[in-house]
Amino acid sequence: MNDIPVLYCVYCGFKGEREKYYWKCPACGSPLEFEYEGYWNPSGIGLSRYSTCLPIPPSKFLGEGNTPLVEVEYKGVKVKFKLEYLNPSGSFKDRGTLLALELASRLGYRRVVEDTSGNTGISIAMYSRVYGLKATIVMPRYAPRGKKVLVKALGANVIETPSRGDAAIKVLGLLGEDVYYVAHTWSPLYIEGAKTIAYESHEQGFNGNIVIAPVGSGGLFLGLYRGFKELRAWGLVKEVPRFIAVEGVSVTPLYSKLYGEVKVKGDSSLADGIMVPSPPRLNELVNAVKETKGLVVLVDNNDIVKAMKELYEYGFIVEPTSATPYACLKKLIEGGIVKKDDEVLIPLTGSGLKTIDIIEKYVSSN
Amino acid sequence: MNDIPVLYCVYCGFKGEREKYYWKCPACGSPLEFEYEGYWNPSGIGLSRYSTCLPIPPSKFLGEGNTPLVEVEYKGVKVKFKLEYLNPSGSFKDRGTLLALELASRLGYRRVVEDTSGNTGISIAMYSRVYGLKATIVMPRYAPRGKKVLVKALGANVIETPSRGDAAIKVLGLLGEDVYYVAHTWSPLYIEGAKTIAYESHEQGFNGNIVIAPVGSGGLFLGLYRGFKELRAWGLVKEVPRFIAVEGVSVTPLYSKLYGEVKVKGDSSLADGIMVPSPPRLNELVNAVKETKGLVVLVDNNDIVKAMKELYEYGFIVEPTSATPYACLKKLIEGGIVKKDDEVLIPLTGSGLKTIDIIEKYVSSN
Numbered sequence: 116m117n118d119i120p121v122l123y124c125v126y127c128g129f130k131g132e133r134e135k136y137y138w139k140c141p142a143c144g145s146p147l148e149f150e151y152e153g154y155w156n157p158s159g160i161g162l163s164r165y166s167t168c169l170p171i172p173p174s175k176f177l178g179e180g181n182t183p184l185v186e187v188e189y190k191g192v193k194v195k196f197k198l199e200y201l202n203p204s205g206s207f208k209d210r211g212t213l214l215a216l217e218l219a220s221r222l223g224y225r226r227v228v229e230d231t232s233g234n235t236g237i238s239i240a241m242y243s244r245v246y247g248l249k250a251t252i253v254m255p256r257y258a259p260r261g262k263k264v265l266v267k268a269l270g271a272n273v274i275e276t277p278s279r280g281d282a283a284i285k286v287l288g289l290l291g292e293d294v295y296y297v298a299h300t301w302s303p304l305y306i307e308g309a310k311t312i313a314y315e316s317h318e319q320g321f322n323g324n325i326v327i328a329p330v331g332s333g334g335l336f337l338g339l340y341r342g343f344k345e346l347r348a349w350g351l352v353k354e355v356p357r358f359i360a361v362e363g364v365s366v367t368p369l370y371s372k373l374y375g376e377v378k379v380k381g382d383s384s385l386a387d388g389i390m391v392p393s394p395p396r397l398n399e400l401v402n403a404v405k406e407t408k409g410l411v412v413l414v415d416n417n418d419i420v421k422a423m424k425e426l427y428e429y430g431f432i433v434e435p436t437s438a439t440p441y442a443c444l445k446k447l448i449e450g451g452i453v454k455k456d457d458e459v460l461i462p463l464t465g466s467g468l469k470t471i472d473i474i475e476k477y478v479s480s481n
Numbered sequence: 482m483n484d485i486p487v488l489y490c491v492y493c494g495f496k497g498e499r500e501k502y503y504w505k506c507p508a509c510g511s512p513l514e515f516e517y518e519g520y521w522n523p524s525g526i527g528l529s530r531y532s533t534c535l536p537i538p539p540s541k542f543l544g545e546g547n548t549p550l551v552e553v554e555y556k557g558v559k560v561k562f563k564l565e566y567l568n569p570s571g572s573f574k575d576r577g578t579l580l581a582l583e584l585a586s587r588l589g590y591r592r593v594v595e596d597t598s599g600n601t602g603i604s605i606a607m608y609s610r611v612y613g614l615k616a617t618i619v620m621p622r623y624a625p626r627g628k629k630v631l632v633k634a635l636g637a638n639v640i641e642t643p644s645r646g647d648a649a650i651k652v653l654g655l656l657g658e659d660v661y662y663v664a665h666t667w668s669p670l671y672i673e674g675a676k677t678i679a680y681e682s683h684e685q686g687f688n689g690n691i692v693i694a695p696v697g698s699g700g701l702f703l704g705l706y707r708g709f710k711e712l713r714a715w716g717l718v719k720e721v722p723r724f725i726a727v728e729g730v731s732v733t734p735l736y737s738k739l740y741g742e743v744k745v746k747g748d749s750s751l752a753d754g755i756m757v758p759s760p761p762r763l764n765e766l767v768n769a770v771k772e773t774k775g776l777v778v779l780v781d782n783n784d785i786v787k788a789m790k791e792l793y794e795y796g797f798i799v800e801p802t803s804a805t806p807y808a809c810l811k812k813l814i815e816g817g818i819v820k821k822d823d824e825v826l827i828p829l830t831g832s833g834l835k836t837i838d839i840i841e842k843y844v845s846s847n
Contacts, residue, residue, distance in 0.1 A: 160685075161549070177796045178551050178564045183527070183544030198544045201567050204798065205834055241796045261837045267845035268793055268833075319526075427634055430543045430607040432570065467634075468571055468834030471627045479633035 119221060120151040120170045122303075136222055138298035139395070146301045146395050155349045157318065162213055165311050168345065171304065173217045175245055178202075179209040180311060184319040187429055190448050191455035195321050197312055197462045200433055204241045204265075205466035206234040207312065207335060211305030215297050216242040218304065224295035225249060230282035232331075232387050233262035234465050235299050240269035251289060253282040258387065259434075261469040279390055300332030301395045309338020310345065316460055317346055323356060323458025327440040327447075330360040330369055330411075331389035333400045335462060340403040356460065358409040360400065361443040363419075366390045369400050370411040381415040385473065388436030388465060410452070418442035420477045427478055432467040435477075485587060486517035486536045488669075502588055504664035505761070512667045512761050521715045523684065528579055531677050534711065537670065539583045541611055544568075545575040546677060550685040553795055556814050557821035560807075561687050563678055563828045566799055570607045570631075571832035572600040573678065573701060577671030581663050582608040584670065590661035591615060596648035598697075598753050599628035600831050601665050606635035617655060619648040624753065625800075627835040645756055666698030667761045675704020676711065682826055683712055689722060689824025693806040693813075696726040696735055696777075697755035699766045701828060706769040722826065724775040726766065727809040729785075732756045735766050736777040747781040751839065754802030754831060776818070784808035786843045792829070793844055800831040801839060 122131040127143035130150075140147055149170035156167040161180040166172035183198045199207035212235065219227055228251045229239050236252040243250035250271035254263060255278050266273050276282040290296055299305045312335075326343070328336045336358065346352045362370050363383025368391070370377060384390075394400065404411060414422075419435050422442035426433055440461045447453040467474050488497040493509035496516075506513055515536035522533040527546040532538035549564045565573035578601065585593055594617045595605050602618040609616035616637035620629060621644050632639050642648045656662050665671045678701075692709070694702045702724065709721045728736050729749025734757070736743060750756075760766065770777060780788075785801050788808035792799055806827045813819040833840050 176549070176551060178549030178567060181547070181549070183542070183547070183569070185542060185544050198569065201544060201569065203549070203564065203567065203796065241798070244794050245796045261834070264837050264841040264845050265798065265834070268840045269796070269798075270794065428610050428636065430569065430611045430635070432607070432631065432635075466834055468627070468631070468832055469837075471630050471835075471837065474634045475630040479630050 119218065120149040122147040123150050134222065136218065136295065138296045139301050146303065148303045153345065155351065157314070162210060162308065162311055165314055168314070169214065169307055171214050171218050173213045175213065175217070177241065177245060179213055181315060184316055184321060192448060192453055193323065193458040194444065195316065195323065195458065195460050196431065197316055197460065198431070199312065199462045199464050200437060200466035204238040205469055206238060207309060207462060207464050208235045208238040208299070210308030210311055211299060211302065211334060212238040212242045212308070214304040214308050215299065215302055216246045216248060219248060219295040220246040224293065226293060227295045227297055228286055228289045229253065229297040229299065230286040231299065232279050232390060233258040234388060236266045236271070237262060237269065239297055240266045240271035244270050253286045255279045255282055259470045259473065261471060265469065280392065299334060300391060305334035306338045306341055309335045310342030312462055313339050313342025313346065317351060321458070321460050322352070323460055325359060325453060325457055325459045326356045327359045327361060327443050327459060327461050329386070329389045329436060329439045329464065330362055330400060331391040332394045333396050335464065336360055337396060337399055337403060339462070340407070355407055358403050358407040359443065359447070360404055360409065360411045361439045362411060362413055363389055363439065364413040364415045366392055367413060368392060368394055368397055369404070370413055372397060372401055373404065373411055377413065383415050383419065385416045385419045385435035386439050388434070389439065412443045412446060414439050414442040424478055431463055433463050434465040434467050434470040435473060437464045485584065486515040488513040489516050500588065502584065502661065504662045505667050512669065514669045519711065521717065523680070528576060528674065528677055531680055534680070535580065535673055537580050537584050539579045541579065541583070543607065543611060545579055547681065550682055550687060558814060558819055559689065559824040560810065561682065561689065561824065561826050562797065563682055563826065564797070565678065565828045565830050566803060566832035570604040571835055572604060573675060573828060573830050574601045574604040574665070576674030576677055577665060577668065577700060578604040578608045578674070580670040580674050581665070581668055582612045582614060585614060585661040586612040590659065592617070592659060593661045593663055594652055594655045595619070595663040595665065596652040597665065598645050598756060599624040600754060602632045602637070603628060603635065605663055606632045606637035610636050619652045621645045621648055625836045625839065627837060631835065646758065665700060666757060671700035672704045672707055675701045676708030678828055679705045679708025679712060683717060687824070687826050688718070689826055691725060691819060691823055691825040692722045693725045693727060693809050693825060693827050695752070695755045695802060695805045695830060696728055696760070696766060697757040698760045699762050701830065702726055703762060703765055703769060705828070721773055724769050724773040725809065725813070726770055726775065726777045727805040728777060728779055729755055729805065730779040730781045732758055733779060734758060734760055734763055735770070736779055738763060738767055739770065739777055743779065749781050749785065751782045751785045751801040752805050754800070755805065778809040778812060780805050780808040790844055797829055798833040799829050800833050800836040803830045
């Protein structure tokens with residue numbers, strides 16, 4: 116087993132003790148990073164394939180990673196969908212959770228807690244079982260019923276709160292010396308996990324110029340960005356693609372930071388997976404968009420339902436949040452920003468099988 | 482595009498016309514086979530990887546196949562779970578459906594019909610969309626709600642009947658010259674699709690002596706059997722593993738054929754995926770069990786719930802039917818039939834995400 120690299124703060128220079136976990140910088144309150152240098156030497160299956168690129172190589176395998184990359188041509192644009200909803204708990208979160216709970220286990224924790232809108236909760240419940248950790252998941256009441264049922268079926272305690280924000284507050288009251296707070300919106304391990312999507316897409320033949328991904332806390336977006344930056348640093352790709360972020364029109368921290376207040380009112384409540392008003396890594400998100408000459412695009416429930424219906428026509432059984440980047444792509448093609456011969460990577464983040472009630476209401480009625 | 486091999490009847494010698502589809506032998510009513518000779522030359526992704534081994538190589542890819550093989554040690558036995566529920570529509574049926582609808586499409590059909598307890602319906606609805614075919618699915622009313630919702634969301638018509646048997650009768654009234662009857666319980670293509678599970682397991686390192694699989698119509702069981710027989714014929718494995726079939730105690734055609742009437746009454750209604758009273762390929766199932774010195778084991782709802790709870794502890798989010806082979810394994814270990822150092826392959830067939838109501842009732846209540 117490798118050593119665990121120390122955590123450090125990019126903002127204030129804080130450096131953590133060895134073998135100690137901090138969910139955020141104890142000095143300045145910023146998100147932390149692991150101090151390590153990865154290198155490219157893929158071998159084996161799952162996320163272990165990229166062990167040399169990861170700060171915490173996983174010791175378990177539940178079937179995560181190696182998701183299919185499926186190509187669809189849409190209005191002359193080559194769209195490569197990465198089917199992240201085929202991860203074992205039904206979302207891309209499994210990649211980060213595997214690493215996060217590997218760390219919890221190695222550090223000897225017995226209990227984990229987390230606040231989440233749903234998918235992360237299922238994922239944490241699942242890996243907690245396997246790592247022998249007792250999990251408590253704090254979720255907003257409005258989370259789809261299927262997601263709550265699964266968290267419980269996987270043996271975790273569920274605490275419900277009125278909103279996602281209340282969940283984030285509630286969880287702080289549960290912390291303690293022996294409790295590992297996964298804090299996926301803060302944790303560098305969710306970014307490290309998500310970057311393997313970029314690695315896999317590269318190995319599966321994606322060689323395009325645009326990535327479109329939904330932004331809630333931004334772990335997926337930043338993970339993809341980090342992955343492609345590393346691939347470029349290692350000489351495996353020539354350029355980092357243009358990074359286009361999608362937010363729901365009702366919760367727009369990144370959009371507002373870059374472009375100012377949103378003038379049009381709208382409802383994007385169907386995208387429950389990206390309703391994160393204050394992403395801890397907002398500065399990094401701004402940077403990723405700027406560095407790649409990217410964009411932030413807003414979508415509403417109408418856009419989402421339309422996109423979701425089309426995704427089902429392609430045979431992609433996804434949840435509403437997953438439809439946001441495709442809704443975005445349609446706008447960008449209409450607006451002439453994405454053009455013929457562009458090649459676009461779109462991760463499809465979460466399974467529609469978990470949101471049957473919503474699918475019934477918006478898609479089956481066709 | 483390769484030619485389509487002709488269909489022939491093993492039982493009466495009937496040989497079909499070129500480019501013509503028969504869902505069963507028009508002369509004697511038996512299931513048919515394709516006349517072709519495959520060879521081992523794996524290359525590429527999905528089922529196309531095995532194009533040289535298949536009578537109808539697929540031209541589309543929706544992310545099916547290449548499912549994870551996850552190892553668990555249980556009482557000294559090495560158990561390799563093949564996570565077939567991570568296929569795109571949430572079950573192993575996708576492998577067969579891909580081939581079946583590739584054929585329908587190549588033969589110029591525009592409409593498909595099928596009777597099914599659920600999973601096959603979702604799979605057919607999904608691939609129909611992609612192949613541009615209009616699907617009608619006949620399902621028993623008791624099929625889990627989530628399965629019905631998905632079939633509709635994927636654009637198929639749903640007709641409900643009181644029982645699985647009624648569905649099989651109802652569908653015959655829908656047939657006609659321009660209608661492709663998938664007939665998955667008869668079709669050799671579901672066996673051809675399922676055999677790729679054996680190929681993949683072999684490539685992923687399974688080298689064991691026992692396969693345990695649920696038997697409804699038997700496509701999965703016969704597919705695995707065919708796959709390992711071919712691997713042996715091609716010199717890739719030394720022996721075909723011992724094949725152990727699992728049936729629910731309330732519907733036992735294979736058990737009864739081999740061992741006589743079931744004396745103990747019991748309920749296995751939770752295993753809705755294997756409630757097939759008269760599998761068309763019963764003789765072949767008998768043969769596969771006998772040839773490999775296998776067994777048929779019966780399980781009931783209690784066994785299934787217990788096994789399902791344990792599978793969730795391993796992190797496998799499966800539906801009740803998928804728990805039957807693991808319930809069987811537990812019995813075989815208790816009975817001393819499966820021993821330390823045996824290596825067992827168990828396909829986990831269908832996703833629990835489609836059966837949330839059942840999961841809530843039987844697993845979440847823990």
